[in-house]
Amino acid sequence: MRQAHEKEDRDVTSHPSRRAVRGAFVTTAAVVAAVLPTTPATAQPSAADALAKFNELSQKATQLNQDKLKAQGDLAAKQGELDRAEATLATAQEAARLQRGQVDLLTEVSYSGARFNQLSALLVSDSQQDFLNRMSALNVLAADNAEAMQKLTSAIDAADAATRTADEATDASKKLLAEIEQKSADLQKQLNDARTQYDSLNASTKSSLKNAGDTSTIQAPPGTAGKALQFALDQRGDRYVHGATGPDAWDCSSLIQAAYRSANVSIGRTSYDQAKAGRAVSRGEVKPGDIIVYYSGQSHVAMAVDSVRAVHASTEGVPVRIADIDSIGPISVIRRISD
Template sequence: MVSHPSRRVVRGAFATTAAVVAAVLPTTPGNAQPSAADALTKYNELSQKAAQLNQDKLKAQVDLAAKQGELDRAKGDLATARKAAESQRDQVDLLTEVTYSGARFSQLSALLVSDSQQDFLNRMSAINILAADNAEALQRLTDAVTAADAATRTADEAREASGKLLAEIDQKSADLQKQLNEARTQYNSLSASTRNALKNAGDLSPIQAPPGTAGKALQFALEQRGDRYVHGANGPDEWDCSSLVQAAYRYANVSIGRTSYAQAKEGRAVSRGEVKAGDIIVYYSGQSHVAMAVDGVRAVHASTEGVPVKIADIDSIGPISVIRRISD
């Protein structure tokens, strides 16, 4: 957890990035303002695409970790199944050896060599036991080989799925980097005043979080105001939108998913009118961005590169997809 006590001062209203920038855009005659506004709009579009690609890449990484876990379990099951098959094969081989060494008798040979009725019954009992043992051992061997074959298929499928996910991650990483380069180029084309407005951390004044789990998570998120946004970052001084929310609830001893997609399914849904401190607000139809409610009006979020973790009006961040309450 990183605190910035020296920055806990009011540095502006809870406005959207666009509204903040509008206040510093030139109003001189000519095409200056429309050009600057267009540049900012383009930057926001590119940044949003980059954010979605970042979440896609993170999801693929989470899926890969799960598949690797399946592969590890499948390898363990395969090793166990093969060991069981070898053990049963040894048992069958032993029974076969005993049979061919003459220790196993037919009913006729038992009758011919028996000294008495009791001796005959004893020999017949031994014959039946050997037969049952052999049949049982063969069945166990068949079952063990079948299990080993199934474990082999499972391991191969998990290995193939992991390979596909690795390739997918590589592609998404390339797509993300390309998108980031475009966004950064667009960012550098913005005027100095616009970039300074984007860098403004907004309200850094002390905010009292409510008691309880949600309040503890909110306390953590608020203490990260002013930190840098970096795609794929996990703190402690750099975040993306979903890592900030995940870390906040981890600080409150609650485990939630890493991506905005996963966080859109956590807890329970609440309506816009029910929003309270600590609620998770997921934005856009693709659910590619997430913020945490400060109250019913404001939210704290890691926005995009070039913009620090800050407070904004809930409805200004973007179109809301879903609101989730992790703790009551």
């Protein structure tokens, strides 16, 4: 049998027409092999992968949003410094105008031919006492003018320096804001891509994400922290929007700021500022109303409902709702605003 197969192979390879047929078969097989993948095709991203990517980009957007808000706050502060510097300069310029009148008077007398000095005082004096009076007046006037000019010069120099400093700071803040705006624009494109993936999720997954979760009545404790917590709980179901400040849409830090504002406590606008508010407490000490700041960059913030749960505005596409404290993200710091 083996000899028969060998003979057949010899016949195929030796006969010209048979060689052509075999060559055509080999060529066709090579083409097919080139077209068909030699390894399994790369699978399309799963719904879970798309959601994970969306969450990743949203978290970056949250940090950029906080950076942008901080830059805007810095810009406002620098503008305040500039306004104060300009007010100082205006005061100095008014002082210059008043003091310059005395200098102009002396200059005018000097140009009219009178030398207002010791010799001229001696020549025009009627007596020794008159001379002394004139010299005393001259010295007082000269001293006053010298002091006034010195103060004027110092004030103008200080105001000019303050103005330059404020201008430089304002330019730096504007540049920073422009950079962050560009980063926001770049991230927006990535976020749009993530939304496309998000849109591919099945209906049940989307419904789960849009669910406001536990909206049952929760009794907040009395006091300042309890009042702030009650405000945050009342916003459950509201939308998350980067930069929003209510009343029906929030970002993470605006919700916390508004909650404490409702309790007549002023805290910073950004999660960075809120991470420094009040005093630090440990994870085991958490109680209602405490502020919980997440991630190493401190870019997200929530409010403790109790020792286990927190309410927060989490990310775009997800409403304000309650979540397990430790499931939200890695905790950076916990702050207690009011005992």
